[in-house]
Amino acid sequence: MRRLDSRSPDFQAQLRALLAFETSQDPQVDAAVAGILAEVKACGDAAVVAYTNRFDGTQAQTLAELELSQHELKAAFERLPAARREALVAAAQRVRQYHERQRADSWSYRDEDGTLLGQQITPLDRVGVYVPGGKAAYPSSVLMNVLPAHVAGVPEIIMVVPTPRGEKNDLVLAAAHVAGVTRAFTVGGAQAVGALAYGTETIPQVDKITGPGNAYVAAAKRAVFGIVGIDMVAGPSEILVICDGGTDPDWVAMDLFSQAEHDEIAQAILLCPDAAFIERVEASIARLLPTMPRRAIIEASLANRGALIQVADLVEACEIANYIAPEHLELSVAEPEAWLPRLRHAGAIFMGRFTSESLGDYCAGPNHVLPTARTARYASPLGVYDFQKRTSLINVSELGAQKLGRIASELAHGEGLSAHARAAEMRLK
């Protein structure tokens, strides 16, 4: 794992190189996806069934066969061991409670002329949630995508999840039951995204699609953006740990592992002013790594994109963190609140030595769908606000129309838009 020092003259260049990640789209993937989407748009159910049989090794005759009933979802939940069932319910409850604080309410006010101005908040009518199948089947993602939509008041939530060779993941189905999806289909890939975006005979058209997926799913979401809304297109997972040297180095090492184990291109970085502590973390990494079931992935990720960075002090650590704008930021220091005002850009901040990033991934309450690849400079975690939208309200009084009409007329003439001007002037006495 590479070691960097912020005092070295080429540190800025090293940091840029460390963060550089080409998210360039693959033209071959784009072309394949365009073909699938066109087919689904034109042929509906038949195309979705054909692609699913071809890519997922199923033998469905109709799309209806690929729908999961509420009974199946419930049965999967009931089949789980009690401890897992309880963990799922407890996590869902905490996530729901946190997200309830995000719900926005409509507001309005009247100005001195009696003109009403406001903002009406409404939920989306119908959303689609993509849940990956296979090796990256994460039931926690079902909770994190579905619950905010629920809290927003979205009446219909359609889940799609591929089941390669018909293999269903009980924990994913159970999470769908707990989170409360309206309908669920065992389809995936670009064909599932197309079905949600255009609608088919069986799968209803949605207004927005959220949820992670592979390169084909990401390309399909980009392609249908505009027809429907989409959430972010997520990059590899990232963790940045700022440590003052007072945390158990094993804890820091394991927290770095917990992002690194996702993916060979995940990124785990430590910022610490204490060289001796960095060495203790290195020793912990060396000792713990051989005990990890996903050792190979962790090793590759740390070697490819990880770094242990010695900084001058915690002030500099915060400045570097703002530049990195990490998805997950652990503030593993004595007084995390004191440093918070210096941190401007991060998806989520895990404060204090007890707050491992994994607690936030599953059950602390906040969403685990977070902006990656420096997009926390301008983007936010997935939230209830992604499933609500705003409509401006204006009710101009007769008196208000006199005052506003003169202003609008003046500016409209300035822009050469005379119909705008005359519409305002007609309301003048």
Add this chain to the structure above:
Amino acid sequence: MRRLDSRSPDFQAQLRALLAFETSQDPQVDAAVAGILAEVKACGDAAVVAYTNRFDGTQAQTLAELELSQHELKAAFERLPAARREALVAAAQRVRQYHERQRADSWSYRDEDGTLLGQQITPLDRVGVYVPGGKAAYPSSVLMNVLPAHVAGVPEIIMVVPTPRGEKNDLVLAAAHVAGVTRAFTVGGAQAVGALAYGTETIPQVDKITGPGNAYVAAAKRAVFGIVGIDMVAGPSEILVICDGGTDPDWVAMDLFSQAEHDEIAQAILLCPDAAFIERVEASIARLLPTMPRRAIIEASLANRGALIQVADLVEACEIANYIAPEHLELSVAEPEAWLPRLRHAGAIFMGRFTSESLGDYCAGPNHVLPTARTARYASPLGVYDFQKRTSLINVSELGAQKLGRIASELAHGEGLSAHARAAEMRLK
């Protein structure tokens, strides 16, 4: 102008055809834009100057020459006639007041175990606002893009505006002065978008780019999305008027004109249950059209994409409005409040006979950058929330780590992520 009747058996198909609008991207535009962006990324200032000289007919040697000083912006403001100056200031003040209500505040709470959960709100560091030059130079757009960023607390706002053949629009420069841009450059097109997205020696890299532009600007914004945030890619302007038949038909005609005059592909639609009133509106259109300076554009727009639609009643009008999800919705009826709960999808609702859409365009207070092409199903007006972002906060107490750690460990094992599980388990007593 076409007339439709909701009772006709093929009305649904007619409505779909009326709304259909191919927003397909042009591969030639995309290719040209990709070349310009690559050049700007590689060569910075030199590329921006070269493209500006080529496309805008200027003869600049350096990009610094193309920067507008605060003094120039102020001088433009001072050169305006007093009435226009006052209108600009009055509009800016109302827009600012409305947007101040949109500002979100950070919040946090502690659960029963003393664990802190919260959401920190921070402004973006730096944003770029694109302002079109030439025929569609709208100073009101400067106010509508810059003021929400200001209210959000964005410390640096960079405006770019092309000045073909060096022609500066005083009203645009004055609006930049009133709205308070930090720096302004007379560059435009894909080269300006590239400069803002990548940064050059002279133009600083921003975190988000907003504002309308031509096909090249729109393609460039799509291309740099991910490196920076962007606002929506806007389609042609739209107005839907719901009228109960009690409004002056001249007012309704002029309100339809006020969207139609924007563009030959703008869309103006009336929904009304009263056939006789529709005929009166038709007569008003016929009478008023010859008096309009932008008659040719209005005529083309109404012929291409306009419609007068007779509906069964106002209930049905609201249902059709939800399907259309228009950018601008006028509720020109006796008791607009009564119909509001039925309206779920619109960019802005103009309530009552006195609320012409043009009052909202300029000075009522709400933003005039609104979702088009049915995207109001999931999207919102431009607002302060587009210039603020959220960071989740989690500070788990030692006690909380015991309870949450068990849940996280159980679920992490269920997902096969053992580093996640062990990070949680290490914090257990």
